[in-house]
Amino acid sequence: MAGADILFDLLLAAFLVLLAWRALAAPQLYQAAIFFIAFGLAMALAWTRMGAPDVALAEAAIGAGLLGVLLIDSLAAFTRGRRSGEAKTKADSPADGPAKVRRMPRAPIVFAFAAGIVFTAAWTIAVLRMPDGGGLTAAADAAMGESGVAHPVTAVLLNFRGYDTWLEVGVLLLAMLGIFCAVGKTGFERERRPGDTDPLINWLVRALVPLMVLVSGYILWLGKTAPGGAFQSGVILGAAGILLRIAGFRAFGLLPVWAWKAGLVFGFAVFLAIGTAALPAGRAFLEYPAETAGAWILIVEAACALSIGFTLLAFFVCLNAASERGAGGEGEHRTMN
Amino acid sequence: MSAADWATVVFGTAGAFFFLGGTLGLLRFPDLFSRLHALTKADNLGLGLIVVGLLFQADSIAVGLKLLLIWSLALLASSSACYAIGRHALERSQAPTGKEAEDGRG
Numbered sequence: 026m027a028g029a030d031i032l033f034d035l036l037l038a039a040f041l042v043l044l045a046w047r048a049l050a051a052p053q054l055y056q057a058a059i060f061f062i063a064f065g066l067a068m069a070l071a072w073t074r075m076g077a078p079d080v081a082l083a084e085a086a087i088g089a090g091l092l093g094v095l096l097i098d099s100l101a102a103f104t105r106g107r108r109s110g111e112a113k114t115k116a117d118s119p120a121d122g123p124a125k126v127r128r129m130p131r132a133p134i135v136f137a138f139a140a141g142i143v144f145t146a147a148w149t150i151a152v153l154r155m156p157d158g159g160g161l162t163a164a165a166d167a168a169m170g171e172s173g174v175a176h177p178v179t180a181v182l183l184n185f186r187g188y189d190t191w192l193e194v195g196v197l198l199l200a201m202l203g204i205f206c207a208v209g210k211t212g213f214e215r216e217r218r219p220g221d222t223d224p225l226i227n228w229l230v231r232a233l234v235p236l237m238v239l240v241s242g243y244i245l246w247l248g249k250t251a252p253g254g255a256f257q258s259g260v261i262l263g264a265a266g267i268l269l270r271i272a273g274f275r276a277f278g279l280l281p282v283w284a285w286k287a288g289l290v291f292g293f294a295v296f297l298a299i300g301t302a303a304l305p306a307g308r309a310f311l312e313y314p315a316e317t318a319g320a321w322i323l324i325v326e327a328a329c330a331l332s333i334g335f336t337l338l339a340f341f342v343c344l345n346a347a348s349e350r351g352a353g354g355e356g357e358h359r360t361m362n
Numbered sequence: 363m364s365a366a367d368w369a370t371v372v373f374g375t376a377g378a379f380f381f382l383g384g385t386l387g388l389l390r391f392p393d394l395f396s397r398l399h400a401l402t403k404a405d406n407l408g409l410g411l412i413v414v415g416l417l418f419q420a421d422s423i424a425v426g427l428k429l430l431l432i433w434s435l436a437l438l439a440s441s442s443a444c445y446a447i448g449r450h451a452l453e454r455s456q457a458p459t460g461k462e463a464e465d466g467r468g
Binding site: 225 | 435438442445446449
């Protein structure tokens with residue numbers, strides 16, 4: 026069966042390069058966005074083949090799912106803005122086609138492609154020359170007993186290298202602040218949006234959202250022993266929120282703005298508080314007491330999952346509201362970039 | 363190979379056939395509605411048959427139930443998405459034509 030495995034992996038690798046190329050070279054932005062989503066899904070498959078289901082889950086959820094929603098939503102805003110501009114100026118470009126990208130010059134692409142191949146070859150040689158079980162694998166395996174969890178990826182992310190994860194949650198927060206700076210704190214008003222009154226869509230959202238919250242909690246709990254954890258769980262929460270928002274459910278507008286702000290910083294703050302709480306007792310920063318490490322990790326993960334869900338949802342809410350406002354008041358949104 | 367493995371091969375291949383048919387329909391059918399029709403067949407029957415094939419490989423009842431849950435969620439999502447896209451197209455008065463599509467593949 027090894028031959029079939031290698032054939033599949035080679036096909037997958039070639040498919041990834043093809044999708045990446047098409048996403049860059051597609052003549053229309055809409056096609057590029059779709060190719061990017063397909064690339065994310067194929068990438069998730071590649072991560073699964075490499076035995077990294079944790080990364081695969083995150084890639085499928087964020088790379089293909091959430092980013093796809095953001096890309097297509099922004100694209101709709103671009104197209105709307107362009108159409109309203111055209112209506113005024115009667116531009117001579119074809120009226121109906123979605124926004125077009127300018128063709129990139131060939132030479133730099135060819136050069137970058139060649140450089141990429143050289144780099145990949147060098148990288149492959151370097152990896153093949155690495156000693157077996159090299160790196161920190163052995164050290165991490167040896168310390169699993171005192172990590173408080175049974176899944177090595179979670180042990181590394183939340184315990185051995187908690188610092189990295191804490192800063193990653195911080196990066197998400199910074200990205201949110203960046204969006205606030207660029208388009209303003211918009212979309213969080215407590216009004217009821219017109220929304221979707223279609224009975225089928227309504228029913229679907231009512232059925233799916235509770236299930237998504239349940240699955241999100243399940244994935245969070247699963248992180249102790251199997252692939253899963255805060256990031257994957259948070260993305261599902263965020264997706265449930267986006268579904269509510271798109272369908273215009275009232276529950277969505279009930280949160281006051283301070284609750285939004287608290288939700289955004291909650292994970293980062295809890296992580297920091299638990300990390301520093303043990304400092305007076307002579308422990309290192311972000312070090313948990315060994316006996317109760319599992320419980321602390323679960324608390325940190327739950328807080329982070331909530332915040333990640335809030336942040337990803339706020340990305341969508343903020344950008345979506347800004348693009349709708351931009352489409353309403355023609356051309357004003359250009360100054361906000 | 364055991365009987366269960368053969369069953370997996372048969373159902374999996376049948377599922378792959380419907381995915382192939384769905385993709386072909388997506389590429390070749392003339393308008394949005396018939397393309398949606400082709401796509402949902404791939405999701406419903408193709409995925410359904412593959413899930414049936416995988417059921418023969420499931421180690422426990424829990425795994426089998428999870429597989430069935432995945433299929434039913436995909437059914438819900440694909441038929442609702444199909445409905446939403448179709449409704450949107452109707453609202454924009456793209457009635458089914460039966461003619462060659464003019465929106466091309468450029």
